[in-house]
Amino acid sequence: MTEILILGAGIAGIRAAKVLAKQNLDATITVVNQNDYHYETTSLAGVAAGTAKVEQIMLPLPASLPKGVQFIKATVTKINREAHTVELEDHADLHFDYLIVALGIKSEDYGIKGAKEFGMPIVSVDTAVALKDHIEKTMANYNTSKDPNDLHVVVCGAWWSAFEFLGELAEHLPVLAKKYNLPLDQMKIDCIEAKDKILPMYSDKLTGYIKATLKKKGANLHLGMSIDEVKADRVISGDKVFMANTIVLTTGLSGSQVISDSGFENRRNRMVVQSDVSIKEDKNIFMVGDVATVMQPGKSWPFANTGQLAMEMGTAAAKNIAADLTGNQRLDFEFKDLGSVLGLGKRTGAAAVFGNIELRGYPASVMKVLIYDRSLLEEGTVSTVMKHGRFNFLRI
Ligand SMILES: Cc1cc2nc3c(=O)[nH]c(=O)nc-3n(C[C@H](O)[C@H](O)[C@H](O)COP(=O)(O)OP(=O)(O)OC[C@H]3O[C@@H](n4cnc5c(N)ncnc54)[C@H](O)[C@@H]3O)c2cc1C
Structure with missing residues (x-):
């Protein structure tokens, strides 16, 4: 049976697992994550400031994964590209035929002393x-x-x-x-x-x-x-x-240290991916979300690493693996950036969405809440939204 391994149960990893699970492939799908919970990265600032409760942004694992997907709680330390194995802390190595790397970020200090x-x-x-x-x-x-x-x-x-x-x-x-x-x-x-x-x-x-x-x-x-x-x-x-x-x-972010530690060619622990989101060294290894760099068509700079990009990349990697296993052609990843919404507190924010629409204040904050709740729905179920969702815009 084909072994598909997903490293990281963040936005990209969970999305990839969900899409793969729907394909009824003759394959095992295993997600490895360092914690037995998924968290909404986009709400960490609220937790850090004290305005959001940490339980609200955490979803339990493996309960939040689709049926049939196996889960291993372990920390990934290294990917052996040629051997197609992954090394974990306190756990035996894992073999893969296909690998989706979705290990997210680490803080970057740009060498500032102290x-x-x-x-x-x-x-x-x-x-x-x-x-x-x-x-x-x-x-x-x-x-x-x-x-x-x-x-x-x-x-x-x-x-x-x-x-x-x-x-x-x-x-x-x-x-x-x-x-x-x-x-x-x-x-x-x-x-x-x-x-x-x-x-x-x-x-x-x-x-x-x-x-x-x-x-x-x-x-x-x-x-x-x-x-x-x-x-x-x-x-x-x-x-x-x-x-x-x-x-x-908050000087900056770079991709997971595992990328450098595994000897992959990278810039700040991020890898430029091919049009099918695999890496040029191995078409069965996919980098998605914050460990990836996706160049904007016709431009010399990449898309910003966002939740939306991570989700879409998770989908693209999963679909391209499914295409291989069902004898279909891989598709090129095309990212349609819908824009971004910045929260500036509970009832205010700023957004530039759908091309050229700008929102300020309360409408932007409502949009932020709706995106958060939609993201919960993507990663869980309706009951996840009822339990962890935000409805604060209703109380205004
Ligand atoms: C504070 C903050 C606020 C943000 N706000 C926004 C926003 O408002 N809108 C927006 O679009 N984007 C926002 N982003 C960016 C967005 O959250 C990321 O682009 C997105 O989460 C990337 O998804 P990912 O799956 O690649 O990584 P993540 O969501 O970070 O998931 C990575 C997963 O891998 C696990 N992991 C990491 N290392 C290991 C290891 N060695 N072994 C095993 N597991 C491991 C982590 O625990 C985590 O579960 C924000 C980011 C931060 C940090």
Whole structure:
């Protein structure tokens, strides 16, 4: 029987498993994931800020996988391309005929001194919960320390997750102030970014709205300031020093370390895929989601790695494996980018969707909630949506 192995049960891996399971192939389908749960990466910022409950964004495994798909809870350490085997921590090696690699991301510090040591990333359930706990503990500590830095948060890097985190945290500060009897007017959030321009896929008008919204909420953006060093209680940029006892690292993301450790040719642990989303070294190995780079047709830059791209790639890899096994032709992957929606807190956001439609404020936040609920439906069932879904737009 053909052995199909899927590494990672994130957005791309789950989608691939679902599509494959529907094909009734003469094959075993096995998903390997380091945790016995799937999580909605797109909601990690809310967990890190303290506005979303972690249980809400976690779906149990293997319960969320389709019938007939096997599950192994283990950490992947290496892929042996020529032997067609995968090495796991505390588990025997696995053989595959077809492999879908969907191992997601790790935090990237771009070599900034002290960033890895003192900056807290938002890349998984564990890191998001660690950050939430750190913020709460540090802020509560102000009552005994009277150290103003206990009330300051500095975010390094202004990319997607940073904006979502800033919007959520700004909304959560009054809650913390009330809970621990803290001076709200002394609580401060700064975000430092080397580039002058934020979110290049958005128009100046939309980024202007994002900046103004965050400013109004009390999050200060400092653009055009590259970070020289991060220390336990400060971020240094030229002659400017931002003091804080919570430092968040959102400078960037790269693909899973397993890609480099397996000796694959890559850039920041991401591999450029062929038109059928396999890799050029082996047509039976597919890279999908955040470990892949998909070039935009006719352009010299790739599509941004998003949940939508991950889902579509998972589908494409699964369908192309099914095509091989049923004697059909593989199809080229064509990505129709529907746009993106940025949450800036519970009831506001910014979006550029369906080509040239821009949404701001409440309509964008409703769209974000609807996308989240739809994604849950894709990864689970109607009851998953009822249990883990968000309906906060109904309460406005
Ligand atoms: C904080 C944050 C906010 C985001 N917000 C948005 C958004 O609003 N909209 C949007 O479209 N995109 C957003 N993205 C990007 C989007 O979430 C990703 O592009 C998408 O999750 C990629 O899917 P994936 O399946 O490739 O990886 P993931 O969803 O990250 O899944 C990877 C899976 O592999 C598992 N894994 C990792 N390493 C190992 C290992 N060694 N062994 C076994 N298992 C392993 C992980 O536990 C995880 O289950 C955001 C990303 C982050 C980090």
